[in-house]
Structures are given as structure tokens and as C-alpha cells.
Amino acid sequence: MSTGIEALDVLAEQFARLPGIGRKSAQRLALAVLEYSEDDITSFTSAMQSAKEKIHRCPVCENLTDRELCPICADPDRDRSVLCVVEDARAVMAFERVRSFRGVYHVLHGLISPMNGITPDALTLRELLSRLSDGSVREVIVATGATTEGEATAMYIARLLTPLGVRVTRLAHGIPYGGELEYADEITLSRALEGRRSMD
């Protein structure tokens, strides 16, 4: 997919490195950037540099923030006794959009994936353990995704935390809202059945 214009191919390669951008889209984005004014280019490159420079991990929950503490950890009204463990910053954003969770988070920055060489050491598990050391956390909700890696990471965390006497829970698995039974896959259906609850 070379265009024969080296500087354009180099830029397209940069776009193609980003998640979900294929070769053809990358070329399209590179061509769009060529239409930009010098000022537009500067705005884009400064936004990139400034985001990298200003954004760091919250020293408490490891979520991304541009402040000393992230707004959730800085909020005195959040319930620090319930800790929701998530894969990444996007999961925190998803939960915050729902607004029904009033506890705090712990961001793992990854999932255990031996296939991709991601071992438990690469996650923020040491930081998680140190947050639990003073006994103020009563429940840890393991909210990793319902994927193979999400499940494996959840199992690992449960085994790690249960001996500490903290209550470890997992998000419910089941039929998504609006989901038709006939389109549910077998694993989803069997989990929905296992996790059935009394209706009274």
C-alpha cells in the first residue's frame, strides 16, 4: 500500500500503529493531515505532546489524571470501602457514565495474557495489595471484561485477595439488556442460568 511518496507513507504508518486503524484508513488520515494548515498541524502535535506531558497515573487508584489526585479519589463523598478493579481508564469512564457506582476504582492497566507476554507483574497488583493493607476496604468488585483474559485476571485477583479476608465479588454475567434469548451464545446462556436470582 505504498503511495510512492515517502513522507506520506511514513505518516500513514504512524496512523496504522493506532488501534483499529487499517492500512487504507491510515492512508486516508495521512492525506487528510496534508490538507491541514501549519497551525492545524501545530495544534495536533502540541495536543499530543501536552497530553503525554500532563497526564499521569493517580497515585492512589492508578487512573489517568492531569491533577495531583484524580477527581474520584479527591472526592470526599466517594465510598472508599468499596473498590472496583478495572482493566483501564476507559472502563472507569464507562462506569462513571452510568453514575450508579459510588465507590472508588483501581486501574490495572492491562489484563494477564501469557500469549502476549503480559504477566501479573505488568499490572498494578502490588499497588492494589498496598491499598488493602490498612483493612479499610470491605469489598473488591473485580470488573474486568467477560473475555478469556478478563476471566483469567479476575480468577488470579480473587486467589490473591481472598486470603486477606476481604470480600471479592465479580460483575454479574448474563443476557444483556434488550438481548433476545435466541441470539444469546451458549456460554452467556449457561451463565445467565447459573446466576439466576429469586424474583421476590
Next chain:
Amino acid sequence: MSTGIEALDVLAEQFARLPGIGRKSAQRLALAVLEYSEDDITSFTSAMQSAKEKIHRCPVCENLTDRELCPICADPDRDRSVLCVVEDARAVMAFERVRSFRGVYHVLHGLISPMNGITPDALTLRELLSRLSDGSVREVIVATGATTEGEATAMYIARLLTPLGVRVTRLAHGIPYGGELEYADEITLSRALEGRRSMD
């Protein structure tokens, strides 16, 4: 879709300005950039600046190039008596992938679109007329897409060129209606080229 992290929102907005990138994807891309090393960021921003700096329009055909003349105009084996008029550089790339066209191009850098305030003045039509002034071009193939704007632009060009005595042809309708040139498969594109018809 604010994340509550200003520098991240600013970067996501920059991605969202690009074609085909929605709000949610833009946020995902911005988060991916945060995972980059300083060197990765520098490679990306330099690629952007260098593409903008080095790439300009070929003074003959208006196609994008990083050389003095684009490789097509510089190639002595191309047939300068057949001129293929296209919307943009992506269309040239699409034709060049087919390899069945041996003439040269003229890149309009847009299509006439009164709805979007793009008048004929915004295209490289003056440059097209000046290329035709010495009578060496025998045929102009109008290869704009089979969209409303592509057709309108083709009609405009045909009316502009026919009085000059040059043969004006249009790509055959092998391209599906509403189809963008760059997504046409090679056989469709090659047949459309073979089946081109006179516009007078």
C-alpha cells in the same frame, strides 16, 4: 463524551476532526497515544510535520509529490496525449494500482459542491485549461466518482472543454452508484476505464 481530563479531551478532539473518526474512536486513539514513549510521540509529530513540509503539488498535474515533478509526470513512457481528470490523490493511487492506464493525470483537489460552498474556482480548472492550450492532449477522461457531485463536476468539465475541440470521455457506468473511487475493486475500475464514452 468529556473524560474530565482536559489534555486528553483536547487530543481526542484533534483525532475526531479527521475523516471517519467518531467521538468514541477519537477517545480510544488519544488513550493509545498516552501509552506511547516520548520517542514514539516524537516520531508521530515529526512524521506529521515532515509530510506537511515535504509534500506539495506537482506543478504539471497537481498530484501530491515530494519531488520536483511527480513520478508519473517525470516518466517519459507515459502517454501525454491522454489526460485523466480525477478528484484527488487517492483516485490517482487507485488507478495506478490497476496499471492499465498509461496516460497522465490532472488532479482537481475537490468536486464542485454548491451545498458545501465549493465552486469551480476552488478546483484546478485553470491549470487544466492551460495544459490543453498547446493542443497536444487528444483526449480528456473525466474520472470523477459516480456521485451527485462527481457527475456535476464531470458535466461542468465537459461543457468547459468540448468547445476546445478536445475529445472528452467519461468512465463507463461500471462503478456502482454512490461508490467512492478508492473503494472500487480493480476489475470494476479497469472495466469502467475500457468502457468510457464520449460526452458530446
